[in-house]
Amino acid sequence: MTALNVAPTDPVVMRAPPIERIGILRWLHKNLFNNWINTLITTALMVLLVILVPPLISWAFINSVWNSTDPQACVEAGGACWAVIAEKHRVMLFGFYPYAEQWRPFLAVVIYLGVLVITALPVFWNWRILLPLWVFGIITIITLMLGGVFGLPVIETAQWGGLPLTMIVFSGQVSVGMPLAVLLALGRRSEKLPILKTICIVVIETMRAIPPVTVLLIAAVIFPIFLPTGFDIDKMVRIVLALGFYFACLQAEVIRGGLQAVPVSQLEAGKSIGLSAWQINWLIVLPQAIRIVIPGLMNHIIQAFKNSTLVIIVGLFDILNATSASVADPQWISYFTEAYLFVALVYFSGAYSLSKYSKYLEKKFKVVSHQ
Amino acid sequence: MRTISFAAVLAVTLTTIVPPIAMSADGDSLKTIQARGDLICGADGKRPGFSAPNSEGVWQGFDVDFCRAVAAAVLGDADKVKYIALSPAQRFPSLQSGEIDMLSRVTTLTLTRAVTLGINFAPVNFYSGTKIMVHKALNVDSALDLNGASMCIPPGSSQERAIADFFRRHNMEYNSVVIDNIKELGDAYLQNRCDGMASFEPGLALTRLRAGQTDDHVILPEDIEKEPLAPAIRGGDDQFFNIVTWVVYATFEAEEWGIDSTNVDDMLKSDNPKIQRFLGVSGDLGEKLGLSNDWAYQIVKQVGNYAEIFENNIGANAPLKLERGLNELWLNGGLHYPPPFQ
Numbered sequence: 262m263t264a265l266n267v268a269p270t271d272p273v274v275m276r277a278p279p280i281e282r283i284g285i286l287r288w289l290h291k292n293l294f295n296n297w298i299n300t301l302i303t304t305a306l307m308v309l310l311v312i313l314v315p316p317l318i319s320w321a322f323i324n325s326v327w328n329s330t331d332p333q334a335c336v337e338a339g340g341a342c343w344a345v346i347a348e349k350h351r352v353m354l355f356g357f358y359p360y361a362e363q364w365r366p367f368l369a370v371v372i373y374l375g376v377l378v379i380t381a382l383p384v385f386w387n388w389r390i391l392l393p394l395w396v397f398g399i400i401t402i403i404t405l406m407l408g409g410v411f412g413l414p415v416i417e418t419a420q421w422g423g424l425p426l427t428m429i430v431f432s433g434q435v436s437v438g439m440p441l442a443v444l445l446a447l448g449r450r451s452e453k454l455p456i457l458k459t460i461c462i463v464v465i466e467t468m469r470a471i472p473p474v475t476v477l478l479i480a481a482v483i484f485p486i487f488l489p490t491g492f493d494i495d496k497m498v499r500i501v502l503a504l505g506f507y508f509a510c511l512q513a514e515v516i517r518g519g520l521q522a523v524p525v526s527q528l529e530a531g532k533s534i535g536l537s538a539w540q541i542n543w544l545i546v547l548p549q550a551i552r553i554v555i556p557g558l559m560n561h562i563i564q565a566f567k568n569s570t571l572v573i574i575v576g577l578f579d580i581l582n583a584t585s586a587s588v589a590d591p592q593w594i595s596y597f598t599e600a601y602l603f604v605a606l607v608y609f610s611g612a613y614s615l616s617k618y619s620k621y622l623e624k625k626f627k628v629v630s631h632q
Numbered sequence: 633m634r635t636i637s638f639a640a641v642l643a644v645t646l647t648t649i650v651p652p653i654a655m656s657a658d659g660d661s662l663k664t665i666q667a668r669g670d671l672i673c674g675a676d677g678k679r680p681g682f683s684a685p686n687s688e689g690v691w692q693g694f695d696v697d698f699c700r701a702v703a704a705a706v707l708g709d710a711d712k713v714k715y716i717a718l719s720p721a722q723r724f725p726s727l728q729s730g731e732i733d734m735l736s737r738v739t740t741l742t743l744t745r746a747v748t749l750g751i752n753f754a755p756v757n758f759y760s761g762t763k764i765m766v767h768k769a770l771n772v773d774s775a776l777d778l779n780g781a782s783m784c785i786p787p788g789s790s791q792e793r794a795i796a797d798f799f800r801r802h803n804m805e806y807n808s809v810v811i812d813n814i815k816e817l818g819d820a821y822l823q824n825r826c827d828g829m830a831s832f833e834p835g836l837a838l839t840r841l842r843a844g845q846t847d848d849h850v851i852l853p854e855d856i857e858k859e860p861l862a863p864a865i866r867g868g869d870d871q872f873f874n875i876v877t878w879v880v881y882a883t884f885e886a887e888e889w890g891i892d893s894t895n896v897d898d899m900l901k902s903d904n905p906k907i908q909r910f911l912g913v914s915g916d917l918g919e920k921l922g923l924s925n926d927w928a929y930q931i932v933k934q935v936g937n938y939a940e941i942f943e944n945n946i947g948a949n950a951p952l953k954l955e956r957g958l959n960e961l962w963l964n965g966g967l968h969y970p971p972p973f974q
Contacts, residue, residue, distance in 0.1 A: 336844060352685050357677070357717065360689040419716050419731075482725055576719040578677070586677050586717070589684035591951035595842055 332592050345588065345596040346603045352587035353600065356422015356578035362414065365405045366425040372401055373428055381618060383625065418497040422578035424607070430501060430569040430579060435562055437505025442512035447542060449513065450520055461513075468510035474574050476507045481575035500572060508565050515557040519550030552626045559619030563612050580604055661733055661865070661872035662922055665706055670714045673699035674732035677717030680838055681946040681954075682738050691715045694945040695736040698757060698863055698880065701935045702734060705879050705927040710934035724749050727866055734876060735864040738834075745864075753862040754876040757883075757938075759958035759967055762791045762857035765821070765836040766828040768848050775854040779804040781827040784817050786810070794857035795830050818842060828852075832859060837952040853957070875921050882928045884970040885910055886937035888961055893936040896929060910973045917973060928973075938968065 277283075293303040324340025328347060335342035346353070355363045376398035379385050385394075406425060409415040421429070448454070448461035468476070480503030481496060488494070523546050531541035551558070573582045584604050588597040665671050675683035675695050683693040691713075700710035716732055727735045728750055739745075741753045764775050764783070772778060775798070785792050787810040799806050809826045811817040818839035821829035829836060833851065840849045865876055886892065889907050891899045900911055909915040911932075912925030919925060935941065942959060946952045960966025 348687050352687065352689050355689070357685060357689060357691075357715065363689075417714075420714070478721070482722065485725075485729060574719065574721075576717055576722050578717060582678075586685055587687075589678040589680045590686060591680040591684075591838075591841060594680055594838070594951075595844060 332596070335596060342593075342596040342599050345593050345599050348593065349584075349587040349590070349600060352423075353580065353584045353603070354423045356426065356580075356583035356586070357420050358416060358422055358425075359414075359420065362408075362416060365408070365413070365416075366421070366423065369402045369405045369425050370428060372398055372405075373425075373432075418495050421497065423583040424580050426497075426572075426577060426583075427569050427579040427581075429497070430504065430572055430577070431566050433501035434504040434508045434565050434569070437502060438508030438512055438565070441506065441509035442516055443547065445509055445513035446516035446520060449517055453538075465510045465513050468507055469514070471507075473504070473507055473568055473571055476503050477571055477575050479503065496575075497577065500575060500577065504565070504568070504571075508561065512558065512561050515554050515561060516550060518557065519552075519554035520546060522553050523549045555619060555622050555626065559615060559622075563615050566611055566615065567608065580607060661869045662706065662875065665733055669707065670712050671699060671703040671706060671734065672714045672716060672732045673702075674716050674718045674723055674726050674735045674737055675699065676737045677715070679738055679834075680841070681834060681950055681952045683715070683736075692945070694758065694941060695738060695863075697935050697941045697945060698736045698883075699734060701879050701883060701931045701941075702876055704930040704934045705875065705882070705921075705923055708924065708926075708930055710930075724751065727751055727864060730866070733865070733872075738861050739864060741860045741862045750867045751864045752867050752873045753864050754873070755880045756860040756862045756967075757880050758861040760833050760859040760861055761855035761958075762794050762830055762859065763833045763836060763851050763853075763855060764795075764828045764830050765840065765849050765851045767824070768850050770827055773850065773852070775852045775856070776802055776804075778806065778828060780806070782807040782809055782825075784809045784811060784821045784826040784829040786817055786831065787812055791830050791832075791857060798854075798856050830856060833954065834946065834952065837946070837954050840953075841951050851955070853955075855958075871922055875923065878921060879927075879931060881970040881973075882910075882931050883935075883938040883941060884961060884968045885973055886928070886932045887939045887968075888963065888970060891932055891937060892940055893933055896932045900929070906973070915974075 294300045320340045322340075324338050326335045326338045326340070326342050326344045329335065329344040330348060332342070332345075335344060351360065351363060355366050358366050376394055379394060380391060385391060404410060405413070406421060406429075407416065407418070445461050445465055448457050449465060451458050451461075477500060480499045484499060484503075485493060527545050527549065528541055531545045536544065570579055570581045572579050578586060581604055584600050585597070588594060588600045673696075675691065675693075677691075678684055679693065679695070681693055683691060683695045686692050696713075696715070699713045699715070703713045704710040716726065718726055718732075718735075718737055723735055723737050723739065724745075726732050735751070738758075741756060745751070746753050764778070766772050766778070766781075778799075783795060783806050785795055785808050792808070792810070795806070795808070807826075809820060811820050817829065817831070818835075820826065821839065822843050829839065831839075836851050840851070843849065863876060863880065865872055886896075889899075889904075889910065891907065891911070896911070899907055900913055902908065902911075905914065907913075909917055911929045912918050912927065916925060918927040921927065936944070938961075942954075942956065943949045946954045947956065956964075956966060958967045960968065962969040
């Protein structure tokens with residue numbers, strides 16, 4: 262009689278798994294060659310890489326010129342002319358801001374980034390730190406850029422350009438837009454004020470139906486015609502306000518989504534302890550709503566960052582436009598690709614940081630995720 | 633997030649407190665400019681050879697030099713110019729509203745613009761035109777030899793019609809390759825997709841420049857369409873209109889008498905009464921314009937005569953290497969013909 266559960270008498274020899282089941286081979290097999298379609302795609306892409314990468318490397322690194330004040334060196338090398346960035350960086354970064362005064366926008370950008378980083382860190386989320394910081398930051402930046410005091414020559418906004426302009430247009434529209442978006446979203450949800458509600462709906466839907474370029478053209482070209490003679494609002498202010506308003510209308514809908522996701526019981530709980538409508542919104546509904554829609558909000562903020570290049574249409578020289586002006590120098594005109602790649606890098610760092618920060622905020626507030 | 637919003641509100645409040653640009657829509661432009669101490673000139677800002685910043689951010693180019701010439705005449709200092717970069721859509725509103733004193737931005741003079749916009753055009757300072765550029769390998773030196781050629785043309789443009797008319801008028805056939813974007817149009821031509829490319833002449837020169845080897849392409853001499861470019865000022869100010877007009881003429885006149893920025897000081901000693909009057913050694917031509925009598929001297933000394941302006945920015949001494957062509961003086965078969973300075 263054989264026992265059903267007989268322990269083996271010989272010790273089991275542990276054998277190594279088949280070679281294609283471990284390490285890199287397993288990964289390759291599982292992810293890249295697990296069926297014939299994927300095998301085909303992988304092979305095709307590899308062939309493509311083999312064709313594309315070597316010329317790219319030789320263009321970008323081997324035949325490239327990194328440092329030269331003479332475009333002739335680039336003509337001879339035949340590869341990428343990164344020297345154009347070194348040669349033209351002042352115009353690219355600061356546009357037509359007077360050359361001798363360009364330390365001012367440089368300092369302004371440094372202060373701006375500093376203020377932004379401090380504001381982003383939760384350690385500093387405190388009125389007593391952030392309020393004075395922003396007041397200081399904004400006043401310093403405007404004073405630096407505009408001048409007219411402390412012996413700084415006045416530099417009109419028409420001459421501002423480059424990175425500081427991009428930064429002002431971007432932060433300006435977000436700063437104008439965010440509070441307005443909250444108000445519009447609340448207005449659109451309001452039950453007790455039907456007229457306000459209608460106005461909010463009309464404004465939001467109209468603005469959402471218009472392309473941003475139209476908004477810019479109206480602000481830059483059409484609006485001044487309606488102003489009384491001799492009275493003018495600075496073009497840059499007009500444009501920042503218009504873009505901010507546009508941003509607000511898009512953002513209001515995101516926030517409305519958040520507001521609707523807050524359970525009614527939360528409102529009722531607020532009412533039951535005798536809070537006013539504003540208190541309920543400000544203390545209970547909004548904090549929860551905003552947390553829910555952080556990814557959506559950030560999406561629009563990143564878009565606002567990239568949309569800031571639209572000011573080219575109305576002749577402002579943001580970093581992109583300043584770059585195309587800088588490579589309009591006939592000596593360097595062949596090397597616009599390198600210059601634009603540099604600008605792409607600037608935009609990528611900005612947008613990527615924003616998106617990483619959004620991820621971080623999401624985690625921090627432990628927003629319920631769909632995954 | 634609450635903190636951010638509040639800071640945001642604050643940011644808005646503070647950024648809006650920016651003083652508006654001083655306006656001078658009506659009244660005497662000359663007085664305004666002299667009181668201000670600067671000429672505000674509208675230009676393109678990214679037009680190679682015409683107006684673009686150099687590596688130090690200093691504006692340079694053909695259009696820029698005419699702003700500088702007016703500043704030299706009016707303020708005695710060619711560097712006292714503030715430039716405003718303008719898009720095509722903005723240039724006329726900007727001039728009409730008084731944001732700029734003078735528009736010098738590759739602007740074609742047409743009847744409609746001259747009549748309906750409330751602006752005045754100074755004399756044409758650059759006779760440009762739609763021309764055809766071909767690969768040198770074709771061995772063609774006249775547009776009349778282009779029968780059967782394929783042409784890269786921007787669509788829906790006056791150029792497209794002008795090319796069609798030109799070929800029909802001369803009983804020639806052509807195949808058009810129509811591409812919207814001027815850069816892609818140039819690329820298509822450079823990659824040999826067409827035998828020739830038709831565009832505004834400086835645009836052709838630019839494409840040629842971008843290719844690196846300027847000798848491989850020939851711009852054919854025939855003008856397919858006229859594009860006379862001229863500076864413009866706001867209407868209603870005859871004095872300033874006269875000033876800008878005669879500043880343009882002065883650059884021609886200086887070339888006609890062989891006066892340039894290097895020899896102008898010697899020319900002050902010339903015993904030719906015409907040169908003496910022109911440079912303000914005798915007579916009162918400047919005063920008649922409301923300027924100082926050495927206005928023309930300042931233009932030539934600080935900016936140069938027309939030949940210098942042309943050759944240094946877009947001609948032989950510049951990368952664009954445009955031919956003078958119609959922009960020669962009348963003495964050399966061109967169209968620039970300054971009326972007498974007397």
